[in-house]
Amino acid sequence: xxxxxxxxxxxxxxxxxxxxxxxxxxxYVISSPQNIRNKLRSADAPYMALVDATDFAQIDAALLAxxxxxxxxxxxxxxxxxxxxxxxAIATAMTxxxxxxxxxxxxxxxxxxxxxxxxxRLR
Numbered sequence: 001x002x003x004x005x006x007x008x009x010x011x012x013x014x015x016x017x018x019x020x021x022x023x024x025x026x027x028y029v030i031s032s033p034q035n036i037r038n039k040l041r042s043a044d045a046p047y048m049a050l051v052d053a054t055d056f057a058q059i060d061a062a063l064l065a066x067x068x069x070x071x072x073x074x075x076x077x078x079x080x081x082x083x084x085x086x087x088x089a090i091a092t093a094m095t096x097x098x099x100x101x102x103x104x105x106x107x108x109x110x111x112x113x114x115x116x117x118x119x120x121r122l123r
Contacts, residue, residue, distance in 0.1 A: 001120060004039055005029045006064065007052035012080060019114055031057035033067060040071045047120060048076040050113075053087030054106065061086070065093035068101075076120055078102040080113055 005013050005027050013027040028046065030036050036059075039046065049068055068077050077094060081087045082103035094101045104113050 001048065001117060002026045002028070002044065002046040003048045003050055003117065004036065004046040005050050005052055006036060006057055006059065007031065007055045008057050009055050011055055012050075012052045015110065016114070016117070019110070020117060025117055031059070033059055033063055036064075037067050037070065040067065040075070045072060045075075047074070048078060048117070051079045051087070051090050051101075053079055053081035053084045053090065056086045061089035061093045064090060065097050065099075068094060069097045069099055076102065076116075078104060078113075078116065080104050081106055083107070 001024065003016065003025055007029055008031055010029050013029045016025050016027055028039060030039060049071060077099055079087045079090055079101050082091055083105045091101055091103055102116065
């Protein structure tokens with residue numbers, strides 16, 4: 001499964017690929033609004049868009065929500081670290097646009113994120 005990760009760094013991507021293996025998940029880490037928009041509109045658009053609120057890219061929450069709203073109806077929209085200020089801001093903005101994200105809290109552990117990816121891969 002292909003996952004677009006919106007983050008400032010590669011940390012979450014490396015953790016996901018190490019835990020699940022490159023045969024299960026392929027990640028793209030993007031921190032530029034235009035590059036995110038381009039990836040979501042590309043022929044190889046990701047199945048999941050994941051915001052890493054623990055290492056967030058400097059993108060306004062409203063702008064990022066607008067970009068995600070343009071994604072395919074089947075795009076899974078999720079936030080890692082949803083309890084953090086940036087995570088809450090993104091969740092609120094996305095919900096206001098009619099695309100409430102899946103909110104993943106760090107206290108639930110990374111296993112919840114891994115399970116989400118595994119479950120979506122089987123569909």
